[in-house]
Amino acid sequence: xxxxxxxxxxxxxxxxxxxxxxxxxxxxxxxxxxxxxxxxxxxxxxxxxxxxxxxxxxxxxxxxxxxxxxxxxxxxxxxxxxxxxxxxxxxxxxxxxxxxxxxxxxxxxxxxxxxxxxxxxxxxxxxxxxxxxxxxxxxxxxxxxxxxxxxxxxxxxxxxxxxxxxxxxxxxxxxxxxxxxxxxxxxxxxxxxxxxxxxxxxxxxxxxxxxxxxxxxxxxxxxxxxxxxxxxxxxxxxxxxxxxxxxxxxxxxxxxxxxxxxxxxxxxxxxxxxxxxxxxxxxxxxxxxxxxxxxxxxxxxxxxxxxxxxxxxxxxxxxxxxxxxxxxxxxxxxxxxxxxxxxxxxxxxxxxxxxxxxxxxxxxxxxxxxxxxxxxxxxxxxxxxxxxxxxxxxxxxxxxxxxxxxxxxxxxxxxxxxxxxxxxxxxxxxxxxxxxxxxxxxxxxxxxxxxxxxxxxxxxxxxxxxxxxxxxxxxxxxxxxxxxxxxxxxxxxxxxxxxxxxxxxxxxxxxxxxxxxxxxxxxxxxxxxxxxxxxxxxxxxxxxxxxxxxxxxxxxxxxxx
Amino acid sequence: xxxxxxxxxxxxxxxxxxxxxxxxxxxxxxxxxxxxxxxxxxxxxxxxxxxxxxxxxxxxxxxxxxxxxxxxxxxxxxxxxxxxxxxxxxxxxxxxxxxxxxxxxxxxxxxxxxxxxxxxxxxxxxxxxxxxxxxxxxxxxxxxxxxxxxxxxxxxxxxxxxxxxxxxxxxxxxxxxxxxxxxxxxxxxxxxxxxxxxxxxxxxxxxxxxxxxxxxxxxxxxxxxxxxxxxxxxxxxxxxxxxxxxxxxxxxxxxxxxxxxxxxxxxxxxxxxxxxxxxxxxxxxxxxxxxxxxxxxxxxxxxxxxxxxxxxxxxxxxxxxxxxxxxxxxxxxxxxxxxxxx
Numbered sequence: 001x002x003x004x005x006x007x008x009x010x011x012x013x014x015x016x017x018x019x020x021x022x023x024x025x026x027x028x029x030x031x032x033x034x035x036x037x038x039x040x041x042x043x044x045x046x047x048x049x050x051x052x053x054x055x056x057x058x059x060x061x062x063x064x065x066x067x068x069x070x071x072x073x074x075x076x077x078x079x080x081x082x083x084x085x086x087x088x089x090x091x092x093x094x095x096x097x098x099x100x101x102x103x104x105x106x107x108x109x110x111x112x113x114x115x116x117x118x119x120x121x122x123x124x125x126x127x128x129x130x131x132x133x134x135x136x137x138x139x140x141x142x143x144x145x146x147x148x149x150x151x152x153x154x155x156x157x158x159x160x161x162x163x164x165x166x167x168x169x170x171x172x173x174x175x176x177x178x179x180x181x182x183x184x185x186x187x188x189x190x191x192x193x194x195x196x197x198x199x200x201x202x203x204x205x206x207x208x209x210x211x212x213x214x215x216x217x218x219x220x221x222x223x224x225x226x227x228x229x230x231x232x233x234x235x236x237x238x239x240x241x242x243x244x245x246x247x248x249x250x251x252x253x254x255x256x257x258x259x260x261x262x263x264x265x266x267x268x269x270x271x272x273x274x275x276x277x278x279x280x281x282x283x284x285x286x287x288x289x290x291x292x293x294x295x296x297x298x299x300x301x302x303x304x305x306x307x308x309x310x311x312x313x314x315x316x317x318x319x320x321x322x323x324x325x326x327x328x329x330x331x332x333x334x335x336x337x338x339x340x341x342x343x344x345x346x347x348x349x350x351x352x353x354x355x356x357x358x359x360x361x362x363x364x365x366x367x368x369x370x371x372x373x374x375x376x377x378x379x380x381x382x383x384x385x386x387x388x389x390x391x392x393x394x395x396x397x398x399x400x401x402x403x404x405x406x407x408x409x410x411x412x413x414x415x416x417x418x419x420x421x422x423x424x425x426x427x428x429x430x431x432x433x434x435x436x437x438x439x440x441x442x443x444x445x446x447x448x449x450x451x452x453x454x455x456x457x458x459x460x461x462x463x464x465x466x467x468x469x470x471x472x473x474x475x476x477x478x479x480x481x482x483x484x485x486x487x488x489x490x491x492x493x494x495x496x497x498x499x500x501x502x503x504x505x506x507x508x509x510x511x512x513x514x515x516x517x518x519x520x521x522x523x524x525x526x527x528x529x530x531x532x533x534x535x536x537x538x539x540x541x542x543x544x545x546x547x548x549x550x551x552x553x554x555x556x557x558x559x560x561x
Numbered sequence: 562x563x564x565x566x567x568x569x570x571x572x573x574x575x576x577x578x579x580x581x582x583x584x585x586x587x588x589x590x591x592x593x594x595x596x597x598x599x600x601x602x603x604x605x606x607x608x609x610x611x612x613x614x615x616x617x618x619x620x621x622x623x624x625x626x627x628x629x630x631x632x633x634x635x636x637x638x639x640x641x642x643x644x645x646x647x648x649x650x651x652x653x654x655x656x657x658x659x660x661x662x663x664x665x666x667x668x669x670x671x672x673x674x675x676x677x678x679x680x681x682x683x684x685x686x687x688x689x690x691x692x693x694x695x696x697x698x699x700x701x702x703x704x705x706x707x708x709x710x711x712x713x714x715x716x717x718x719x720x721x722x723x724x725x726x727x728x729x730x731x732x733x734x735x736x737x738x739x740x741x742x743x744x745x746x747x748x749x750x751x752x753x754x755x756x757x758x759x760x761x762x763x764x765x766x767x768x769x770x771x772x773x774x775x776x777x778x779x780x781x782x783x784x785x786x787x788x789x790x791x792x793x794x795x796x797x798x799x800x801x802x803x804x805x806x807x808x809x810x811x812x813x814x815x816x817x818x819x820x821x822x823x824x825x826x827x828x829x830x831x832x833x834x835x836x837x838x839x840x841x842x843x844x845x846x847x848x849x850x851x852x853x854x855x856x857x858x859x860x861x862x863x864x865x866x867x868x869x870x871x872x873x874x875x876x877x878x879x880x881x882x883x884x885x886x887x888x889x890x891x892x893x894x895x896x897x898x899x900x901x902x903x
Contacts, residue, residue: 034754038733228645230849231732251732260727260847267718267726 036540038249039522042261042270046228046254050215052190053133053148058532062274063232063252065189066534068110069217072101072126073187075444081349082183086121086193086218096178096484101126103169108239109195110222114214117197121218123165128196130163140199144212150190154181180484184445189532193218220245220536229254246524246539265517271540272526274533276517279336289520292513293527294338294347296441298449299391301382301402302506303434305468309380310433314372316504319434320358321365322409323402329510332398336515340508342497343439343449347511349486350446352494356501366409377410383427383435384417390512391438398436398509427465435465446493450477454505468505565890569883580875584868585630591864595619599630601640601649601865639869644861649869653851657877658741659729660850664839666766667773668832674774675781676824680817682782683789695786698779706838710772710845717768724768727847731765734758769846773838777831781824788823792816822893829885833878 047063049055073090076083084090087101107121132140133148134157151157159179164172175182185191198216202208215223218241221234232252236245253270255261258277265273265288276282282290301323303310310316329337341357344350369375382402384395392398396417403413418426427435441448452458455477456469473496480492500506516527524537588598596613597603605613614620618629633640639649682694718726729743730736734754739746743766747758792798793816801811840852847853851874858866 034733034757035731040732225735233732233735249733253728253732255727255847263714263719263726267714268722269725269727269731 037247038251039247039272039535039538039540040251040253040270041535042255042264042273043232043252044254044258044261044274045256047232049144049212050223050226051144051194051212052192053129053151054144054212055149061189062533064215065192066219066528066532066536067221067234067250068215068219068223069192069194070107070219071187071189071191071193072103073183075187082187086126090183092183092484096180096482097175099173099175099182100166101171101173103171104241105169107218107241108237109198109218110216110237111239112214112216112222112224114210115195115198115201115216117195117216119197121193121195122168123171124168124196125193126171127163127165128199129192129194130160132194133157134160134163139203140208140211143208150188151185154185156185178482180481180489181445181447188444221250245536247535250535265519268519271522272516272518272538274516276515279515282517287520288517290515290517291527292336292515294345294511295390295514296345296347296444296448297391297438297511298340298343298345298508299337299436299438299510299512300340300343300506300508301434301436302466303504304430304432305466305505306430307433309372309374309378312372313503314368315374317358318365318368318372318374318409319406319411320504320507321361321368322411323405323507324360325507325509326360327405328398328401331401332392332394333510333512337510337512340510342500343453343506343508344446344493344497345511348444348446348449350490350493352490352497355494355497358501358504358507362405362408369409369411377412379412379414380406381414381416381433383423383432384415385423385435385437386417386420390514391440391510392436393512395436430465430467432465437465446489447477447481450480450493450496454500466505468503470499470503473499473503562890566887569886573879573883576879577876580872581631581634582627584872585627587868588630588864591868593864598864598868599633599640601643601646601863603643604646634872639873640865642858642866643863644858644866649866652854652866653870653873655738655741656849656851656854657873659743659848660836660839660843660852661877662742662744663766663769663773663843663848663850664832664835666770667839668777668828668835670770670774671777671781671831671835672828675778676785676821678778679782679785680789680812680820683786683793683820684812686790686793691786694782698782701775701779704775706772706776706841707845709775710769710842713768713772714845725761725765726768729765729849730758730762734761769839769842769848772846773835773842776838777835780827780831780834784824784827785820788820789816791823792820795819822889825885825892826889829882832881832885836874836878 043059043062045059047055047060049060050064050068052061052065052069055061070086072085072087073082074085075081086104086107088104089102091100091102092098103121103123103126105120109115109117109121111117128140131138133151135141136146148156159175159177159182161174161176164174166172173182194211195216195218199208199211202211218237220237220240220242222237223232224235225231225233231254234250234252236248236250238244253264255264255270258275261270261273261275262277262281264270265276265282266285276290279290282288301320303316303319305311305316325339329335329339338346341355344355346353369377382399384399385392386395396415399413399415403415406413416432417423426432427437439449439453452463454464454466454468454470454473456464456471456474458464459467459469476492476496476499480489480496483489483492514527516533518526521540523539523541526533526535526538528534588595591598596610596617596619597605599617600613602609602613616629617633618625621629637650639653641648642652645652678694678698682691685691714726717724725731730747734757735752736743736746736750736758739749743762744759747755747762750758752758798811798815801815806814836852839848839850840856842848843850843853844856851870855867855870855874857863858870
């Protein structure tokens with residue numbers, strides 16, 4: 001009796017245990033597989049549109065460009081060379097004025113609840129996408145405001161004479177002049193290809209404005225749901241023309257509050273977090289990884305070369321020599337920025353590691369000042385920008401540090417700051433002697449640094465606030481734009497940088513980094529070399545025993561510790 | 562009972578009048594154009610503005626303006642949010658259920674924990690357990706809710722990793738909006754991950770609900786303790802004891818029932834307190850409810866949302882108040898004779 005009782009109890013216990021474990025196990029399995037096939041990304045803000053043509057805001061292109069769309073060509077690899085994407089190949093005529101693209105024939109558009117494509121991508125879609133920008137009479141040009149900021153800034157409509165459809169899968173751009181940054185512009189996140197068929201459908205339904213709100217593209221993900229200020233949900237595009245993405249669902253958890261993002265990251269509520277704070281805490285955790293990439297920007301200290309004493313090259317050199325750049329980087333950027341040798345960051349293909357750098361030498365600075373005739377020193381003002389930017393998180397503090405540095409060589413500094421728009425307006429009128437500002441590139445082509453920041457033409461239009469104009473420098477830029485030979489261009493830009501470092505219209509201080517944190521179970525590259533992000537290669541692996549920290553996407557990015 | 566109902570209704574109407582008057586006058590007190598504050602249409606063109614002035618009768622005297630405003634409110638037109646440019650009534654319908662859900666769960670926790678503890682304290686009057694429970698109540702009542710919320714996140718979400726820290730449910734689950742009450746929506750949905758979603762939603766609600774529940778629970782402890790002590794001192798309990806009923810029978814059959822009636826009167830009052838706590842807690846736990854929305858509207862200076870949100874929230878609290886009054890009256894016939902509002 002006792003034995004059977006025991007048996008009964010034992011069996012009872014076993015069944016209960018089995019039941020519980022099966023329920024738990026089943027639950028666990030399902031949940032983990034759902035979350036294993038999905039990524040939650042804590043993003044910093046709501047995109048204003050899903051069409052990157054319309055906006056240069058990083059939040060917008062992060063949420064749209066690489067996820068929803070493709071461009072004709074892309075930048076690939078560590079060398080950032082141009083590679084085929086929707087165009088399988090392209091051909092540039094010898095004079096550089098005719099560029100022919102041969103399109104892939106197997107590219108499908110998204111099929112969603114609001115649109116079902118009946119045909120694959122062809123030349124009409126490319127025509128539609130670019131004519132929307134170029135042709136002011138195009139049916140969709142004025143939809144969503146008609147502002148194509150990136151294309152307007154590179155004067156796209158002045159460059160392109162027309163676009164011709166040769167046949168269904170061949171398209172030719174005819175340019176008014178040769179411009180070697182043209183291909184670079186087409187490879188940016190902004191030059192995406194929309195669906196012409198979708199445009200037609202919207203026209204017949206008289207719902208044209210939906211083209212940028214309910215997007216249709218060819219990218220690896222398609223939009224499922226968007227709630228402003230709350231979330232963006234993407235599903236995988238199963239008919240993607242390349243191998244389809246590894247995750248099935250991508251959710252952007254919009255969390256503008258940075259401590260909120262940190263909490264969610266630590267509590268494992270998001271897998272990847274944009275712009276994290278508390279870098280040391282994240283780096284210390286074994287289950288999290290911090291990555292960074294030097295983005296294409298530069299924070300600098302510029303001189304008004306039209307005003308005494310900065311019209312004298314020696315004074316500019318002296319001041320530059322007297323500034324302890326490394327101390328600025330350690331204090332202002334907390335060591336999280338790359339020290340700038342010249343205006344071009346090292347992620348740019350035209351970066352030349354041989355570029356000379358002036359360095360920190362207060363003794364030489366003092367003697368240069370004596371040569372220039374300012375042995376007793378002088379009084380100057382520094383205009384510090386009032387807002388926080390990635391390239392300069394605190395200009396006023398930086399101005400104070402420079403003030404202390406310059407005191408050592410007998411130069412007295414007054415720090416001046418205005419409200420942002422007043423600051424920019426007065427700066428463009430040349431009221432300043434020296435100023436702290438920065439520049440963020442719109443695309444990877446190096447010309448985007450050289451021309452707008454320091455050329456004679458941009459001096460007249462006011463984006464060159466040093467008012468420096470050097471014929472030799474401008475000549476080099478022109479030569480660089482008319483050749484497509486990369487190594488020749490690199491040579492011209494290296495010469496240009498040598499001129500800058502000799503003439504010192506400005507002292508480049510730092511190239512700040514873009515940061516991102518993720519759980520160690522999230523594998524694959526996310527940060528792209530040129531600012532944007534892409535979740536195409538991302539997947540999750542539950543291999544916890546593999547405690548090796550995922551190394552950063554490429555050589556240039558480093559894990560901070 | 563009829564007089565009782567009518568009196569409550571009259572009270573409701575008059576309070577609503579005062580509330581709408583208040584929110585109406587806010588439009589004048591806030592900076593900017595009054596009609597834009599009423600309607601929230603910040604991008605209105607000249608013709609739109611003319612139409613709005615017509616609709617709100619801005620050219621007439623102030624009484625006509627008020628009645629026009631009232632007309633809009635009664636028709637469910639609260640204007641549109643200045644920040645998101647979507648109708649406020651839609652936003653309220655989406656967000657209010659989340660707050661109700663959170664508050665109800667918190668209320669339930671507060672009652673389930675607070676009332677029994679109070680009874681235990683009363684039964685062991687002036688003994689160690691009584692003192693212990695009372696000091697717990699004192700400490701619990703003194704802790705500020707935002708601090709407690711942050712501590713809870715630090716301990717249970719970040720430190721131990723047991724419970725999530727933000728939102729109603731993991732964003733991976735797609736639950737269609739039907740009633741706005743998450744648990745009901747999950748049960749109605751046909752998602753293959755229904756039960757996982759349910760578990761996930763339960764895990765999400767535990768922390769914020771417990772944080773909100775702490776202060777009301779301590780009040781319930783003190784209320785139920787006082788009520789129980791009072792009941793235990795009454796003559797009918799003494800009579801029951803004299804009749805030879807045992808301790809169990811006295812407590813469960815007589816004392817608890819009579820003490821509970823006293824407590825139910827206060828549930829309505831506590832609910833208002835609870836919603837206030839919920840507003841702060843929603844911000845900390847990123848709970849997508851009306852409290853967080855209202856606080857965000859304040860920081861964005863979304864005047865239309867502030868005035869309409871306040872109106873909707875106070876209206877809701879007032880309705881809850883009246884409902885508990887009715888429940889109390891239904892349970893306690895003595896109260897029905899009490900014609901005046903309490």
